[in-house]
Amino acid sequence: VTPVAPGGTLGIVGGGQLGRMIALAAARYGLKTHVYCPDPDSPAFEVAGRHTRRGYDDEAALIAFADTADVVTYEFENVPRRTAEILAARKPLRPGVLALATTQDRFEEKRFVAGLGIATAPFRAVGGEADLEQALGEIGRPAVLKTRRFGYDGKGQVMIRPETSAADAWRTLRGASCILEGFVPFEAEVSVVAARTAAGEFAAFDLCANTHSHHILDATRVPAGVSAQAEREAVAIAALIAEALDYVGVLAVEMFLVRKEGAEHVVVNEIAPRVHNSGHWTIEGADTSQFEQHVRAVCGWPLGSPQRLGRIEMRNLIGHDADAWREILARPGDHLHLYGKAEARPGRKMGHVTRVFPEA
Amino acid sequence: VTPVAPGGTLGIVGGGQLGRMIALAAARYGLKTHVYCPDPDSPAFEVAGRHTRRGYDDEAALIAFADTADVVTYEFENVPRRTAEILAARKPLRPGVLALATTQDRFEEKRFVAGLGIATAPFRAVGGEADLEQALGEIGRPAVLKTRRFGYDGKGQVMIRPETSAADAWRTLRGASCILEGFVPFEAEVSVVAARTAAGEFAAFDLCANTHSHHILDATRVPAGVSAQAEREAVAIAALIAEALDYVGVLAVEMFLVRKEGAEHVVVNEIAPRVHNSGHWTIEGADTSQFEQHVRAVCGWPLGSPQRLGRIEMRNLIGHDADAWREILARPGDHLHLYGKAEARPGRKMGHVTRVFPEA
Secondary structure (H helix, E strand, O other), rough: OOOOOOOOOEEEEOHHHHHHHHHHHHEEEEEEEEOOOOOOOOOHHOOOOEEEEOOOOOHHHHHHHHOOOOOEEEOOOOOHHHHHHHHHHHHOEEHHHHHHHHOOOOHHHHHHHHHHOOOOOOOEEOOOOOHHHHHHHHHHHHHHHHHOOOOOOOOOOOEEEOOOOOOOHHHHOOOOOOOEOOOOOEEEEEEEEEEEOOOOOOOEEEEEEEEEEEEEEEEEEEOOOOOHOOOOOOHHHHHHHHOOOOOEEEEEEEEEEEEEEEEEEOOOOOOOHHHHHHHHOOHHHHHHHHHHHHHHHHOOOOOOOEEOOOEEEEEEEEEHHHHHHHHHHHHOOOOEEEEOOOOOOOOEEEEEEEEEOOOO | OOOOOOOEEEEEOOOOOHHHHHHHHHEOOOOOEEEEEEEEEOHHHHHHHHEOOOOOOOOOHHHHHHHOOEEEEHHHHOOOOHHHHHHHHHHOOOOOHHHHHEEEEOOHHHHHHHHHHOOEOOOEEEEEEHHHHHHHHOOOOOOOOOOOOOOOOOEEHHHHHHHOOOOHHHHHOOOOEEEEEEOOOOEEEEEEEEOOOOOOOEEEEEEEEEEEEOOEEEEEEOOOOOOOHHHHHHHHHHHHHHOOOOOEEEEEEEEEEEEEEEEEEEEEEEOOOOOOOOHHHHHHHHHOHHHHHHHHOOOOOOOOOOOEOOEEEEEEEEEHHHHHHHHHOOOOEEEEEOOOOEEEEEEEEEEEEEEEEEOO
């Protein structure tokens, strides 16, 4: 495949902050960008040379969009499969349809990961209340019932504790196809953000330790403070997944850190076929940012160095956290990023702040 | 003056690479941007939420542009004075009309600098051939005859050597109002890139050592390798100039490093009332980039830390230099920036490459 030359156009499906930061990285390399998103208030529209505001089911608009681009990527995993297929038929879609199809269904994703011999929580597909009772019998409680599709930031999931009624849990998710996952008693949540090229070149950023609040990422610390052995295991797993998906671009693999027979190991929780919130620190904290790395991979360019530049603390600005912009700007070393969203709704990711400390 | 809040709009006059990089920095802080430039191929248009392609003499368009912005800045010093006045009458124009008026005429600029008691080359205004003969008699040869206005990258200037005919030199510049400047035998060319806020806060980046090729900046090295005393002198001069201009934003002061009685001193050559090519290294090489710093200053925000992060080498990609993008991308540690210009004309600034080395 011929690399995209600077001056070419990167098509981006999805107009949120991830699309915005991909577009900013593309601009730095002299690329043009075209963002496709139905939402009129898309933050990415503001920094892209072109945008199309049409539905993901608008075949003519999708084709016209693809025709302007040299390569097409996306910033969220819920791009409908049909949308992806229409785009992929016209232009290279990176990552590809397989990565999307595998990761946008939690059951398919878990089956795929387990099929690679990688540890996951125990899981069962659940299509109805009877299935759920049976699965609970096999997996035990506590367990987590999740919709197979369209879940993010804790949406579409319910914890089933010893006292929870299975029928209530089932009704909460309104009869959607579900997956029941055994609860993993973890010591920490970590993620690998890594890139792979079409030629099979692979580069991972250092392992991220993540803390969540109300299921939304709150803070990322790097180094993650885990054993070198566990970090190697985590990166090897991400590489295996990327390889098996014939993945092109940046992906993130979220994992639980668990202790087995005294040693730290990781259990895969979720794959995000895109740049990831836990990789935002790479903008200031690594030689190449995850956004630059993604652009390099999808354009068919060599990957940049993922070398970390110091000890990292990244925290998200959720909702009205962003009102403190003035104080943050005044703190030396605080790198403020705001996404240009008009309304600071509760739970909404408005920006983030990164600090890079010299390493002891 | 009330600070501009994130979500506000920064108006940028001029659509070249400097405007583009200002717009990218503004986006990172959640600001919207509106770029005004008559050139349809303006690189900054591609990354701005809005752009207006009209002449600098189009009063109605200028007013409509100013009305969309919370604050207006510019990326080049040849904004016509009348344009600046129209904008400044509607919205805060930062830096202001005084900075523009002083720096867009080489004679006014030199007179202003000398009036502050700062060393410059000897200079005389030249309005005709007779003036030139007289000025040459006073200043001696070699000397440099420059148009007072619209000079950049060596355009509009001619060296007068012992054998040069004054009449020929005069004719070369086609009768424009000129300034004759004594030639300064310098040891190095250096620049101070610094920011000042409306409240008088001042912060300078470390002194830059610049080399030129055919009058165009070729490379910048930091640290500049000059004595601490000379660097302090250079920064103090930039602070004095910024203060005297009641300057708001980033400015650059280009200087010659000379040796007098065994010690290094600086002689001011030129003031640029804007972000500057010799400050591009700050994107990766400083805690805050010159573009972020400029946005902070013009928005009425506190300045960021100008702390340098390593030893710096920045080199420009001029004309077909940028054709080597693939090799540059493959070199670990080379940070490639391309400006999205379609045509690689000789002498045209297409991009730059920065390397940051750990300091010994």
